[in-house]
Amino acid sequence: MPFSIDLGPYNAVFAVPTALVDTHMRLAGAVQLKVLLYLLRHAGHPVQEEEMAQSLGVSAADIKDALFYWQQAGLLPSAQEDTEPASAPVAAPAEPVAPAENAPLRTEEPRLISSRPTPAAAPIKKLAPHRVEKPDGVFLANRMASSSEIAALMQETEFILGRPLSPGLSSTLLYMHDDCGLPTDVIIMLVQYAKEQGKDNTHYIESTGRAWAQEGILSHEKAEQKLRYLDESAKAWRVVERALGISHRRPTTREMQFCARWVLTWHFEEAMLREAYERCINATGKLNFTYIDRILERWQREGIRTLSQAQQEAGARTQQAPAPQAPSYDLDEFEKMSQWELMHKEK
DSSP: OOOOOOOGGGGSOOOOOHHIIIIITTTSOHHHHHHHHHHHHTTTSOOOHHHHHHHHTOOHHHHHHHHHHHHHHTSSOOHHHHSOOOOOOOOOOOOOOOOOTTSOOOOOOOOOOOSSOOSSOOOOOOOOOOOOSSOOHHHHHHHHHHOHHHHHHHHHHHHHHTSOOOHHHHHHHHHHHHTSOOOHHHHHHHHHHHHHTTOOSHHHHHHHHHHHHHHTOOSHHHHHHHHHHHHHHHHHHHHHHHHHTOOSOOOOHHHHHHHIIIIIISOOOHHHHHHHHHHHHHHHSSOOHHHHHHHHHHHHHHTOOSHHHHHHHHHHHHHHSOOOOOOSSOHHHHHHHHHHHHHHHHO
């Protein structure tokens, strides 16, 4: 009598690498996890990219990206390892021609090799793998496994953004820490700021991290000062928007610098900003931040802080302006003389 144990769905199982759960569950995206599980389920059977795309309901481009990720992580063989590349056809060696019976045996004279080093291609040495500007998946996984600080950085960033981290963003965070020198708490503050600004994409986070590193923002205190300045600069821009009647838009870096100087450094009120704007329009016919800055800079230098002072200063400048000189001749008399001379000449 045969015996069997029914394990239900566990009758058919397949193995999963522990690295998938220990490391890549935090790093890999949904498509990447689906692709690896699909390949593990069909282990031993060749699977085409188009078949996976159709079965998983994703695009072929996403399948290729996922395969590349797992190849970089070392859980899938690379294309070169998986299939041996077809070698170029080698020409068959020519059959040796039998020499004539009495012909002397000819041997090739040895070529003289110059002892002077030539710029010919040196023997290629296989260098040890090294990290490029952004770390790959393997390096990232090892860093997270060996550093609880890096692992906490990834988890906190994922919590702030409210979504799983892409491999690109995970690599960017590690690049900012290892290469740019930003501490983990500073990176978390940067990510939080990017989230609040609605610009939590990889490009913005990376470019901002580089800028902070160049500015020397490498401590919690300096990061707080930077964020406070950015917040006050945004408020200054809103003040200038109202004063100048600018429709709501994102300012340029140069415009933000002007606004910070006018409102935060010189402490001009909206009425003064409006007065400078109107004088700019009257003089140039258009909005010109540089022209307005020159007006406000002169007011700051001369201590003009109120609208009445600015208007008095404008009146004084008008009075000091030289009046147009009257002509030294009488136009009416000149006209009469000209007419008399003309009549006399006709007679």
